[in-house]
Amino acid sequence: MKIPLQERIRSDFEGRILSGELAPGARLPIEQELMVAYGCSRMTVNKALSALAQAGLIDRRKRAGTFVARPKVHSMVLDVPDLAAQVRGRGQSYRYVLLRRARRRPDPERPAEGALAGGGDLVEVDGLHEADGVPLAIERRLVSADAVPAYAEADFLHESPGSWLLQHVPWTEAENRISAVGASVSEADHLKVVPGTPCLCVERRTWRGAEGITNVRLLFVGEAYDLIARFGPSQPG
Amino acid sequence: MKIPLQERIRSDFEGRILSGELAPGARLPIEQELMVAYGCSRMTVNKALSALAQAGLIDRRKRAGTFVARPKVHSMVLDVPDLAAQVRGRGQSYRYVLLRRARRRPDPERPAEGALAGGGDLVEVDGLHEADGVPLAIERRLVSADAVPAYAEADFLHESPGSWLLQHVPWTEAENRISAVGASVSEADHLKVVPGTPCLCVERRTWRGAEGITNVRLLFVGEAYDLIARFGPSQPG
DNA sequence: TTGCAAATTTTGTCTATACATTAATAACGA
DNA sequence: TCGTTATTAATGTATAGACAAAATTTGCAA
Numbered sequence: 001m002k003i004p005l006q007e008r009i010r011s012d013f014e015g016r017i018l019s020g021e022l023a024p025g026a027r028l029p030i031e032q033e034l035m036v037a038y039g040c041s042r043m044t045v046n047k048a049l050s051a052l053a054q055a056g057l058i059d060r061r062k063r064a065g066t067f068v069a070r071p072k073v074h075s076m077v078l079d080v081p082d083l084a085a086q087v088r089g090r091g092q093s094y095r096y097v098l099l100r101r102a103r104r105r106p107d108p109e110r111p112a113e114g115a116l117a118g119g120g121d122l123v124e125v126d127g128l129h130e131a132d133g134v135p136l137a138i139e140r141r142l143v144s145a146d147a148v149p150a151y152a153e154a155d156f157l158h159e160s161p162g163s164w165l166l167q168h169v170p171w172t173e174a175e176n177r178i179s180a181v182g183a184s185v186s187e188a189d190h191l192k193v194v195p196g197t198p199c200l201c202v203e204r205r206t207w208r209g210a211e212g213i214t215n216v217r218l219l220f221v222g223e224a225y226d227l228i229a230r231f232g233p234s235q236p237g
Numbered sequence: 238m239k240i241p242l243q244e245r246i247r248s249d250f251e252g253r254i255l256s257g258e259l260a261p262g263a264r265l266p267i268e269q270e271l272m273v274a275y276g277c278s279r280m281t282v283n284k285a286l287s288a289l290a291q292a293g294l295i296d297r298r299k300r301a302g303t304f305v306a307r308p309k310v311h312s313m314v315l316d317v318p319d320l321a322a323q324v325r326g327r328g329q330s331y332r333y334v335l336l337r338r339a340r341r342r343p344d345p346e347r348p349a350e351g352a353l354a355g356g357g358d359l360v361e362v363d364g365l366h367e368a369d370g371v372p373l374a375i376e377r378r379l380v381s382a383d384a385v386p387a388y389a390e391a392d393f394l395h396e397s398p399g400s401w402l403l404q405h406v407p408w409t410e411a412e413n414r415i416s417a418v419g420a421s422v423s424e425a426d427h428l429k430v431v432p433g434t435p436c437l438c439v440e441r442r443t444w445r446g447a448e449g450i451t452n453v454r455l456l457f458v459g460e461a462y463d464l465i466a467r468f469g470p471s472q473p474g
Numbered sequence: 475t476t477g478c479a480a481a482t483t484t485t486g487t488c489t490a491t492a493c494a495t496t497a498a499t500a501a502c503g504a
Numbered sequence: 505t506c507g508t509t510a511t512t513a514a515t516g517t518a519t520a521g522a523c524a525a526a527a528t529t530t531g532c533a534a
Contacts, residue, residue, distance in 0.1 A: 198435035
């Protein structure tokens with residue numbers, strides 16, 4: 001009996017829910033019954049069920065009881081690790097090639113740039129991610145000079161700007177947009193593919209509070225890379 | 238003083254962490270100090286911090302203390318709602334057109350099909366998702382006849398097989414693979430685009446335990462649709 | 475210095491109890 | 505019958521204390 005009772009109750013019901021034995025909408029025993037069944041106090045039952053509720057596996061309503069949640073939102077956890085770590089994790093060598101770097105005013109024809117800059121300047125950093133010398137993705141990153149003053153001085157010859165930002169700037173909110181586009185002539189040139197080749201385009205915007213931090217656009221060669229999301233409704237135990 | 242103290246402690250630190258005031262690695266006060274600062278018992282502090290730990294915002298180590306977690310994994314929540322609901326939510330009309338439906342043996346040349354079928358048959362259902370009469374995506378779905386016996390009898394003329402499965406079959410694990418591909422001739426024909434047009438390809442496999450349930454392949458017209466993931470590191474309160 | 479053992483600090487779990495909050499249900503009056 | 509009010513069953517929050525477990529620190533010995 002080394003595992004705590006609280007964990008046991010939690011994993012008991014997690015298992016019964018995930019296995020389908022307890023179908024969505026099914027009612028769980030009330031706390032009183034569970035404290036008798038497990039021979040413990042109500043607080044212990046309550047902590048276990050509270051954790052399951054926070055994990056989204058059950059819904060709890062006062063007076064009504066505890067019910068298995070319906071997986072209605074169908075939300076899932078998608079891991080988008082650091083690209084360098086991802087490549088190295090496959091046993092390949094990773095390299096970041098700086099293509100262009102400039103500090104400039106936002107383009108008045110692109111409202112997204114103005115919103116990001118917030119009246120100040122933008123720092124644009126373009127680069128190429130390579131795995132074993134093969135082009136993997138083109139990255140165009142716009143950073144608000146006001147939001148991240150130190151960014152202009154950082155050295156990106158050995159570290160990709162993505163890694164740098166992740167370690168130095170906390171974000172509070174982000175939006176990812178994933179689409180498919182054909183490579184333009186210059187993009188295709190860098191990626192060493194035929195123009196028009198279908199590419200996976202990931203655009204990410206991050207904010208800290210109301211202040212925009214950065215917009216990134218990553219263009220992956222379709223055959224060379226795809227996003228993999230493996231997930232389950234469970235939380236790490 | 239309507240909000241519970243437990244929630245207040247939780248949201249206090251959540252705010253200070255997300256705003257960057259408490260940087261990753263920073264140490265939080267020990268429970269003894271917090272119970273004095275908030276004038277409450279240690280259990281209350283403990284429940285608040287346990288919730289933050291479950292949400293992944295802080296790490297707690299015995300004897301060492303409580304620390305702001307590093308956002309290393311960079312995992313995010315991506316909502317892939319029901320396609321029909323998504324389209325209707327935009328105020329467009331949604332239609333599912335059944336293209337093909339067959340029960341067959343798994344193709345021995347495709348190991349994924351054999352693994353899914355698990356010795357039994359497969360039910361293949363191909364269809365087209367339309368928004369306001371415009372083709373949005375082609376869906377090819379393979380379902381294990383053993384895992385979902387009732388699937389062969391379900392009627393998909395008015396309901397897409399995706400919605401049906403979501404409501405009738407619980408899954409425990411899933412894998413999503415997102416890539417960019419050019420439309421084949423027949424695909425382009427259905428989607429009313431030029432062959433080779435870049436399309437977003439979402440392949441999803443779901444399992445219940447070790448048993449495969451279904452493999453889906455959704456091919457979206459690149460211009461007509463993109464996946465949007467908006468997220469923050471926070472948990473719903 | 476190195477290595478191991480003991481002491482201490484901090485979180486983890488648990489109890490038994492109390493009162494608050496919410497919402498389903500029952501009771502009641504127009 | 506209908507709408508309103510009271511009851512009550514369930515979860516939510518909180519307390520004060522106790523012991524367990526783990527990891528850092530300290531101290532002692534080889």
